[in-house]
Amino acid sequence: MPVQNFYRGNPRFYVAVDCIIFGFNNGKLNLLLLKRNFEPSKGKWSLMGGFVQTDESVDDAAKRVLRQLTGLEEVYMEQVGAFGDVERDTGERVISVAYYALINIDGYDREQVQSHNAYWTDINELPKLIFDHKDMVEKARDMMKRNASSKPTGFNLLPKLFTLTQLQTLYEAIYGETMDKRNFRKRVSDMEFIELTDEIDKTRSKRGARMYRMNDDIYRKTRKFKI
Amino acid sequence: MPVQNFYRGNPRFYVAVDCIIFGFNNGKLNLLLLKRNFEPSKGKWSLMGGFVQTDESVDDAAKRVLRQLTGLEEVYMEQVGAFGDVERDTGERVISVAYYALINIDGYDREQVQSHNAYWTDINELPKLIFDHKDMVEKARDMMKRNASSKPTGFNLLPKLFTLTQLQTLYEAIYGETMDKRNFRKRVSDMEFIELTDEIDKTRSKRGARMYRMNDDIYRKTRKFKI
DNA sequence: TCAAAAGTGTTAAGTTTACACCCATGA
DNA sequence: TCATGGGTGTAAACTTAACACTTTTGA
Numbered sequence: 001m002p003v004q005n006f007y008r009g010n011p012r013f014y015v016a017v018d019c020i021i022f023g024f025n026n027g028k029l030n031l032l033l034l035k036r037n038f039e040p041s042k043g044k045w046s047l048m049g050g051f052v053q054t055d056e057s058v059d060d061a062a063k064r065v066l067r068q069l070t071g072l073e074e075v076y077m078e079q080v081g082a083f084g085d086v087e088r089d090t091g092e093r094v095i096s097v098a099y100y101a102l103i104n105i106d107g108y109d110r111e112q113v114q115s116h117n118a119y120w121t122d123i124n125e126l127p128k129l130i131f132d133h134k135d136m137v138e139k140a141r142d143m144m145k146r147n148a149s150s151k152p153t154g155f156n157l158l159p160k161l162f163t164l165t166q167l168q169t170l171y172e173a174i175y176g177e178t179m180d181k182r183n184f185r186k187r188v189s190d191m192e193f194i195e196l197t198d199e200i201d202k203t204r205s206k207r208g209a210r211m212y213r214m215n216d217d218i219y220r221k222t223r224k225f226k227i
Numbered sequence: 228m229p230v231q232n233f234y235r236g237n238p239r240f241y242v243a244v245d246c247i248i249f250g251f252n253n254g255k256l257n258l259l260l261l262k263r264n265f266e267p268s269k270g271k272w273s274l275m276g277g278f279v280q281t282d283e284s285v286d287d288a289a290k291r292v293l294r295q296l297t298g299l300e301e302v303y304m305e306q307v308g309a310f311g312d313v314e315r316d317t318g319e320r321v322i323s324v325a326y327y328a329l330i331n332i333d334g335y336d337r338e339q340v341q342s343h344n345a346y347w348t349d350i351n352e353l354p355k356l357i358f359d360h361k362d363m364v365e366k367a368r369d370m371m372k373r374n375a376s377s378k379p380t381g382f383n384l385l386p387k388l389f390t391l392t393q394l395q396t397l398y399e400a401i402y403g404e405t406m407d408k409r410n411f412r413k414r415v416s417d418m419e420f421i422e423l424t425d426e427i428d429k430t431r432s433k434r435g436a437r438m439y440r441m442n443d444d445i446y447r448k449t450r451k452f453k454i
Numbered sequence: 455t456c457a458a459a460a461g462t463g464t465t466a467a468g469t470t471t472a473c474a475c476c477c478a479t480g481a
Numbered sequence: 482t483c484a485t486g487g488g489t490g491t492a493a494a495c496t497t498a499a500c501a502c503t504t505t506t507g508a
Contacts, residue, residue, distance in 0.1 A: 015242065038233070051234075051237035084284050086282065093281065095285060165459075182462070185462080391488090408487090410471070410472085
């Protein structure tokens with residue numbers, strides 16, 4: 001069979017990307033959701049998405065879409081998977097590849113987000129979402145949780161400097177369960193890559209809390225992570 | 228923006244599925260690979276694949292492709308992910324979704340496999356594969372290992388009745404490490420869903436070994452799995 | 455002076471690992 | 482009778498979980 005016939009005769013599809021964007025604010029995990037002011041499904045809540053173009057990889061399309069919404073580059077992203085049911089999009093047949101992103105809630109472009117009609121929503125109080133976006137969110141949440149428990153990816157949700165209380169609250173939000181403070185701090189002190197700095201955070205308590213930083217080089221050497 | 232313009236103007240792509248088919252034979256994990264007797268890349272090794280059609284979901288396409296090769300229905304499959312680099316397929320732009328399947332090596336249609344020019348290959352001695360199929364295999368292997376360690380999916384690689392030595396050898400192949408026989412059996416006896424049967428397997432030893440069976444109902448009740 | 459968050463060790467319970475010999479059978 | 486794989490328990494090491502009080506400081 002000649003090469004050109006191998007492909008020809010097969011159908012082609014719109015391929016989209018959809019982004020599950022996690023943020024950590026006020027001790028809660030949030031998702032950045034769009035209130036769609038465009039058709040189809042205008043007025044309903046959805047994930048931020050876009051179509052893959054001919055000159056970009058699927059991963060690059062996801063990065064582009066995230067950048068268009070938040071202004072951010074170099075964001076931690078993982079592919080969640082392909083969603084390919086025939087009727088998943090009510091308009092046309094679209095195969096979508098979902099990605100989740102972890103962003104530091106202080107760093108993004110608020111105007112750009114506003115102009116897209118996007119809002120942070122508590123992950124435990126999500127509105128109804130269009131299409132199969134709920135399935136995407138659930139799968140992303142599971143993957144994110146599992147990932148955060150095996151590698152120090154959760155730090156992408158924090159500012160560069162953070163207190164141990166912040167870190168604990170973050171992991172409590174990720175795992176959906178509370179933790180013992182002393183056991184938590186014991187585990188942190190076993191991880192050499194979580195470095196004490198000279199900074200004190202006085203914004204959250206009168207006494208002030210020591211601030212820590214994640215040191216990637218040390219992590220790459222030790223690879224020890226357990227929270 | 229009217230609905231029809233939302234999609235129009237975006238490019239469309241061939242979407243393929245590729246299957247990483249695991250089997251367990253002679254104490255080794257194997258993959259079922261195709262020696263391609265068709266273009267492109269005729270003569271080279273590849274995964275079994277095919278194109279998604281308009282009337283089927285991506286998951287269904289993967290099931291169809293697996294059935295075409297092995298004759299099997301109702302096989303355990305998991306999506307590995309979408310592979311979408313611009314140049315991943317040397318012929319045309321194709322976005323591929325990879326799946327892994329776990330099959331009992333006794334059950335498939337050998338003639339059908341032969342007619343596709345497919346062969347079982349030790350997973351630790353794989354040949355060079357076309358395109359990005361090596362990446363797919365690596366990701367599938369990682370996922371399969373992780374999955375097999377958290378849920379009793381590995382049993383899909385065994386016949387319905389199996390001995391504890393078979394089970395241990397399987398998990399040793401999956402994890403790539405040997406295990407202590409007494410500790411292994413202790414763990415098995417903690418899992419109520421691994422049921423003793425009356426059958427004795429005399430084919431592998433003179434003394435004969437008791438055969439066990441996995442009981443799905445008990446697993447669903449207890450959800451206890453640790454190997 | 456007191457409310458609010460930061461910080462700090464010990465012990466018991468549970469889990470994991472290491473380890474060696476006898477059994478049954480067919481060739 | 483002996484080679485081959487089947488089958489069995491215990492103790493030490495390690496890991497995890499439970500638990501409560503003192504410190505600092507700004508309002």
